[in-house]
Amino acid sequence: MKVSKKGIQAIKKHEALRLCPYLCPSEIPTIGYGNTFYEDGRKVALNDDCISEERANRLFLYVLYGFEQYVNQKVTKTLLQGQFDALVSFCYNVGKGAFASSTLLKKVNVNPFDENIKYQFSRWNKSNGKVLKGLVKRRKEEAEMYYI
Structure with missing residues (x-):
């Protein structure tokens, strides 16, 4: 499967576009639409040059794939x-390792229509142990997208 246009819009909305390197709430150098590495696998560094919006979109599509x-x-x-779409948005945000070991994935692989999946999204609302409003909102929207 591939993410729909609606899914892409949702991910981009939550990640927001930043053309110069910055520290995300987890204190990881990030650029573009929440990207922590470039197409060549190199990690983003705070002293990297800013990128164009066109490059940010190419990088986003590469990482999204x-x-x-x-x-x-x-x-x-x-x-x-x-x-x-909701699962890709979630994985894009928390990372592959966290997604792979999540109860959310386990529940999906037993029954993708399990009502407990909504709760599983909501559990992932912290960065460095602190609840973030943006993550609460994102998880709510991902859960809603999941059940549409």
Whole structure:
């Protein structure tokens, strides 16, 4: 599966576009639409040059493709488009390792229509142990996207 235009818009909205390197709330150097590495695998550094919006969009699509592939690999059940979009958005934000070990993924692989999945999204609302309003909002919107 591939993320829909609606899913892409949701991810971009939550990540926001930043053309110069910055520290995300988890204190990881980031650029573009929440990207922590470049196409060549090099990690973003705070002293890197700023990038153009065009480059940020290319980088986003490159990174997004990797997350689509990963979710396709890890999910063993057939999903609806909104479910896939929500899971890719979640994985894009928390990372592949966290996604792979999450109870959320385990629940999806047992029954993608389990009502407890909404709660599983909501659990991922912290950065460095602190609840962040932006993550609360993102998880709520991902859960809503999942159940559409």
